[in-house]
Amino acid sequence: MADQHxxxxxxxxxxxxxxxxxxxxxxxxxxxxxxxxxxxxxxxGMLITLGVTSMFILVFVASVYWLLANGIGVWGENIPVxxxxxxxxxxxxxxxxxxxxxxxxxxxxxxxxxxxAINRFAEAMTLFAVxxxxxxxxxxxxxxxxxxxxxPYPNTMWVWPNFRSPLIWDVFAVTTYLTVSFMFxxxxxxxxxxxxxxxxxxxxxxVSYGILxxxxxxxxxxWHRYETAYLLLAGLATPLVVSVHSVVSFDFSVxxxxxWHATIFPPYFVAGAIYSGFAMVLTLMxxxxxxxxxxxxxxxxHLDYMAKxxxxxxxxxxxxxxxxxxxxxxxxxxxxxxMMMNRIxxxxxxxxxxxxxxxxxxxxxxxxxxxxQNILVLFIxxxxxxxxxWLERFVIVxxxxxxDFLPSSxxxxxxxxxxxxxxxxxxxxxxxxxxxFVRVMPMISIFEIKHLLPWRGRRIDTSAxxx
Amino acid sequence: xxxxxxxxxxxLAAAExxxxxxxxxxxxxxxxxxxxxxxxxxxxHTKLSLFVLCCGVTGGLLGFFMQYWMNGIDYPxxxxxxxxxSWPAFIPITFEMTILFSAIGAVVGMIFRNGxxxxxxxVFNIDSFERATRDHFFLCIEATDPLFQxxxxxxxxxxxxxxxxxxxxxxxxxxxxxxxxxxxx
Numbered sequence: 001m002a003d004q005h006x007x008x009x010x011x012x013x014x015x016x017x018x019x020x021x022x023x024x025x026x027x028x029x030x031x032x033x034x035x036x037x038x039x040x041x042x043x044x045g046m047l048i049t050l051g052v053t054s055m056f057i058l059v060f061v062a063s064v065y066w067l068l069a070n071g072i073g074v075w076g077e078n079i080p081v082x083x084x085x086x087x088x089x090x091x092x093x094x095x096x097x098x099x100x101x102x103x104x105x106x107x108x109x110x111x112x113x114x115x116x117a118i119n120r121f122a123e124a125m126t127l128f129a130v131x132x133x134x135x136x137x138x139x140x141x142x143x144x145x146x147x148x149x150x151x152p153y154p155n156t157m158w159v160w161p162n163f164r165s166p167l168i169w170d171v172f173a174v175t176t177y178l179t180v181s182f183m184f185x186x187x188x189x190x191x192x193x194x195x196x197x198x199x200x201x202x203x204x205x206x207v208s209y210g211i212l213x214x215x216x217x218x219x220x221x222x223w224h225r226y227e228t229a230y231l232l233l234a235g236l237a238t239p240l241v242v243s244v245h246s247v248v249s250f251d252f253s254v255x256x257x258x259x260w261h262a263t264i265f266p267p268y269f270v271a272g273a274i275y276s277g278f279a280m281v282l283t284l285m286x287x288x289x290x291x292x293x294x295x296x297x298x299x300x301x302h303l304d305y306m307a308k309x310x311x312x313x314x315x316x317x318x319x320x321x322x323x324x325x326x327x328x329x330x331x332x333x334x335x336x337x338x339m340m341m342n343r344i345x346x347x348x349x350x351x352x353x354x355x356x357x358x359x360x361x362x363x364x365x366x367x368x369x370x371x372x373q374n375i376l377v378l379f380i381x382x383x384x385x386x387x388x389x390w391l392e393r394f395v396i397v398x399x400x401x402x403x404d405f406l407p408s409s410x411x412x413x414x415x416x417x418x419x420x421x422x423x424x425x426x427x428x429x430x431x432x433x434x435x436x437f438v439r440v441m442p443m444i445s446i447f448e449i450k451h452l453l454p455w456r457g458r459r460i461d462t463s464a465x466x467x
Numbered sequence: 468x469x470x471x472x473x474x475x476x477x478x479l480a481a482a483e484x485x486x487x488x489x490x491x492x493x494x495x496x497x498x499x500x501x502x503x504x505x506x507x508x509x510x511x512h513t514k515l516s517l518f519v520l521c522c523g524v525t526g527g528l529l530g531f532f533m534q535y536w537m538n539g540i541d542y543p544x545x546x547x548x549x550x551x552x553s554w555p556a557f558i559p560i561t562f563e564m565t566i567l568f569s570a571i572g573a574v575v576g577m578i579f580r581n582g583x584x585x586x587x588x589x590v591f592n593i594d595s596f597e598r599a600t601r602d603h604f605f606l607c608i609e610a611t612d613p614l615f616q617x618x619x620x621x622x623x624x625x626x627x628x629x630x631x632x633x634x635x636x637x638x639x640x641x642x643x644x645x646x647x648x649x650x651x652x
Binding site: 025026027030031152158159160161162163164165166168169172173176179180183184186187191194195197198199210211214215216217218219220221222223224225226227228229232233236237239240243247250447448450451 | 494495496497498499500501502504505508510512513515516519533534537538541542544546549553556557559560562563564566567569570571573574576577578580581583584585586587588590591596597598599600601602
């Protein structure tokens with residue numbers, strides 16, 4: 001009995017792994033993170049990735065060229081499925097971006113210090129994901145070169161946009177999100193650019209980082225204002241990130257189509273966004289951590305936390321699916337229940353089944369610590385979740401549209417190679433940008449990691465001479 | 468007069484003692500933010516938050532009335548028979564504009580109030596200052612301080628176990644004059 005008790009208390013009060021490996025010092029942190037950028041040859045894995053993604057970018061260029069030359073008829077979408085891959089991909093990319101803001105802003109406000117190791121990377125991911133997202137609605141305009149018509153500017157046609165449309169809300173939400181994400185990322189980088197400037201040996205590196213650092217010198221007065229601004233930005237980005245995916249969900253829920261017209265959409269979309277975003281952070285970070293040997297900063301404890309966030313948001317998403325089912329039944333509306341039956345047993349039933357496997361079943365594995373600690377399995381799960389979230393958007397967009405109220409106007413959607421080309425192309429752009437970012441900028445926030453090193457226990461007492 | 472330290476607790480102790488001795492015109496340069504040091508140096512609390520609030524209110528009002536004026540007055544649009552002043556539909560953009568203006572205000576306010584960009588500054592004349600962004604901590608007591616006496620300050624700083632104490636040439640540590648007008652923002 002006593003034995004059992006002592007054993008229990010022993011394992012119950014296990015010390016968590018420290019957030020920064022204990023042998024790190026201020027100097028070693030700077031030297032490692034910035035040295036990876038300026039002192040090191042490009043790792044082979046990275047060269048291969050850049051080469052492969054460059055080919056994807058060529059596919060993107062070809063797809064856009066063909067689209068602009070021929071119009072959106074080259075895509076498979078047509079009435080009744082007037083929105084297909086473009087909106088699916090738009091929502092998917094925007095969602096991926098959300099994890100970056102969650103990590104950098106919400107976790108900062110909640111004093112989750114483990115975020116300091118991953119926020120920079122996640123913010124970059126946000127920025128590039130939102131940039132990819134923006135391409136889809138823009139290209140779907142048909143005449144993208146007139147895209148500026150979306151902006152309210154005084155024009156010779158004497159008209160203004162219709163502000164009661166969720167589509168124009170999207171324009172404002174996404175551009176604001178892109179701007180704020182960029183500023184958040186850049187402000188976080190300023191002190192690190194200064195570190196890079198001071199450690200660089202080559203003249204052109206010193207000058208380039210020097211320009212970006214804008215003469216940052218680490219003055220206490222500056223730090224004080226800097227911290228205030230950073231905190232304010234976090235406070236602003238938090239409601240922003242929630243609003244962006246809510247607005248995206250309004251694109252659907254403001255319409256009266258069964259399968260879209262649901263009040264659960266905003267929270268369910270936001271949770272799904274964070275879920276897919278964390279999956280993407282893991283997908284990208286696990287290889288990058290290995291390539292650059294960053295285990296001292298991105299510990300298994302970080303991966304464990306990210307897996308737990310994925311599990312929690314995955315459960316919220318699952319709740320969303322259940323509530324859709326419940327409402328289809330409980331509303332007693334024939335169209336609603338038909339939509340649900342069609343989603344499960346109709347021609348796109350395979351997508352719904354895969355979706356439930358990817359997003360309903362797979363994340364449940366994360367309940368087990370063994371699986372959360374197994375890097376390879378975690379990586380595979382994160383990829384499956386990414387696929388699942390893409391399927392979710394596909395199911396919502398396409399199965400709701402393809403059989404609506406009038407059976408005479410039912411139809412099917414089949415993607416063409418240009419649909420796939422554009423999607424794969426943006427994947428290439430995204431990964432290419434991420435790896436270029438890792439190559440030229442510090443992928444971990446240097447000063448925020450230093451902030452984690454314990455020194456406060458060693459304070460020198462000066463209270464005696466104050467008197 | 469600039470003293471260089473190799474540990475955060477040393478510069479904090481030095482700053483606290485210097486403040487206790489009555490020096491006020493001081494600044495510290497550290498590789499990461501140290502809230503304790505900001506307190507020890509008696510840095511005035513920034514009014515940046517107030518500025519950001521003003522920006523946000525401006526953005527929100529501008530956003531709301533822009534929509535009302537454009538869709539209700541200048542080019543009245545009848546959408547589904549809704550009233551011209553259908554304010555609930557204007558909320559999302561009003562919200563986004565509030566955030567956009569506040570965020571720009573926070574970033575621009577922080578950068579300009581810090582006197583950046585400023586690529587040339589006397590403190591960069593110190594050879595080892597490159598380590599201020601790496602692992603060393605610098606405390607500067609300025610010649611503009613009313614109590615400043617070169618020998619006395621040097622002796623005081625040397626008593627605090629620094630690595631080095633160096634005079635900084637031409638150091639008006641104040642912000643350039645053009646920023647004086649916003650001094651306590």
